[in-house]
Amino acid sequence: xNTRIDAHQHFWQPARGDYAWLRPxxxxxxxxxxDFLPEHLQGDLRAHGIAQTVLVQAADSQAETExxxxxxxxxxxxxxxxxxxxxxRPQAATTLEGWARHPKFKGVRPMLQDLRxxxxxxxxxxxxxxxxxxxxGLRFDxxxxxxxxxxxxxxxxxxPELPVVIDHAAKPQLAEGWDASWAPAWRRLMAEIxxxxxxxxxxSGLLTQAPPAARASTDGAVTAxxxxxxxLLQWFGPQRLxxxxxxxxxxxxxxxxxxxxxxxxxxxxxxPEEQALVWQGTAxxxxxxxx
Numbered sequence: 001x002n003t004r005i006d007a008h009q010h011f012w013q014p015a016r017g018d019y020a021w022l023r024p025x026x027x028x029x030x031x032x033x034x035d036f037l038p039e040h041l042q043g044d045l046r047a048h049g050i051a052q053t054v055l056v057q058a059a060d061s062q063a064e065t066e067x068x069x070x071x072x073x074x075x076x077x078x079x080x081x082x083x084x085x086x087x088x089r090p091q092a093a094t095t096l097e098g099w100a101r102h103p104k105f106k107g108v109r110p111m112l113q114d115l116r117x118x119x120x121x122x123x124x125x126x127x128x129x130x131x132x133x134x135x136x137g138l139r140f141d142x143x144x145x146x147x148x149x150x151x152x153x154x155x156x157x158x159x160p161e162l163p164v165v166i167d168h169a170a171k172p173q174l175a176e177g178w179d180a181s182w183a184p185a186w187r188r189l190m191a192e193i194x195x196x197x198x199x200x201x202x203x204s205g206l207l208t209q210a211p212p213a214a215r216a217s218t219d220g221a222v223t224a225x226x227x228x229x230x231x232l233l234q235w236f237g238p239q240r241l242x243x244x245x246x247x248x249x250x251x252x253x254x255x256x257x258x259x260x261x262x263x264x265x266x267x268x269x270x271x272p273e274e275q276a277l278v279w280q281g282t283a284x285x286x287x288x289x290x291x
Contacts, residue, residue: 005079006045006053007283008167008204008244011037011071018059018067021114028252036248038075044247044256045077051280052079054244054287056141056167060084060111062095072104079289080106082141087125093132100136106287107139109167112148122151122158130159139163139286145171146182149189156196163198165286166190168205168246172228175211187231194235200286201236203229203263203278204244207253215253221262229266238274242282243267 013035014022024033045053055068055078065083072078081104085092099105112121121142133140140162144152149170156164170190173182193199206225207215214224232241243263250259267278283289 003051003280004049004243005280005283005289006050006245006247007242007287008056008202009041009053009247010056010058010249011041011068012058012064013037013067016059016064016067018061018064020059031252032248038071038078041247041256042077048257048260050077052077052289054080054082054106054283054289056082057084057109057111060086060114065099069099069102069105073102078104080104080287082107082109082139084109084111085129086110087129088120090126090128092126092129096129096132096136096138100138105138107141107163108133109141109143112142112144112152113171118147119151121148122154125155130162134159134161137288139165141165141167142170143167146173146186146189149185149193153189153193156193156199160196160198163286164200165242166193166199166201168209169201169203169228169232171205171209174206174209174214174224174228178227190231191235194240199236200240200242200282201232202242202244203232203267205246205249207259207262208246208249210253218258218261218265221254221258222265225262226266238270238277238282240282241278242286243278244283 012019014033022029022033024030057064062085068081072081085095085108087110142152142164172186206228207221210224214220245256245259247256267275
């Protein structure tokens with residue numbers, strides 16, 4: 001595959017003050033508390049045939065979205081930006097209308113995993129804000145855990161014309177094992193969500209959910225992730241699956257090239273046409289990326 005699209009990556013500068021979750025006193029996250037900018041990623045993109053990326057918000061501030069759009073304007077490889085706005089406010093519609101004038105603004109992602117109310121997505125979004133997304137042709141990225149899937153399903157049924165993508169396959173809690181309480185609900189609700197034709201899913205962000213021992217080798221990671229991959233392929237098919245790196249969060253578990261190797265072991269089992277969909281076709285269609 002000579003041309004890939006990374007459908008999910010981030011850039012940030014902690015000194016901007018947007019990233020409340022990036023705490024230097026958190027030992028697990030401490031390696032991420034530094035600048036991650038285009039110059040830090042471009043070598044990996046060239047080495048692995050990544051033609052474009054989708055740059056996704058990592059802070060619940062409009063200022064960070066402005067920062068990401070500025071980066072996108074300066075770097076051709078950034079094909080699209082998914083930003084943040086408070087969808088619970090009707091004034092969000094005006095903000096979205098302004099950003100939609102930028103050709104690389106593609107969608108919105110509320111940070112659902114960090115909100116106190118698990119059912120926020122089913123109860124809080126203002127209809128005017130969601131109607132603006134529909135009117136402007138924007139997409140909705142769902143950053144969720146398994147506990148959010150039931151309220152997300154209610155939201156999806158309320159807005160059946162809104163294109164939605166599930167980030168990181170809803171973060172199945174693989175380190176807890178398939179016998180843990182998250183697994184039955186994840187299987188049932190993801191299968192139900194996948195029946196809705198407006199929903200796609202990202203094969204991304206999964207190594208950080210896997211048991212640490214599984215990350216020690218490509219074979220171990222493939223074994224740990226195969227059940228997730230098999231389920232996603234059955235539910236969504238290649239036409240609604242897209243590959244992403246979740247860089248730089250990925251670096252907590254593996255290198256960019258290491259994740260490519262794990263992904264290839266699974267994706268390369270598909271036909272060439274299906275591989276092309278997962279590596280770039282689905283992302284190009286969903287986000288309206290140019291060639």
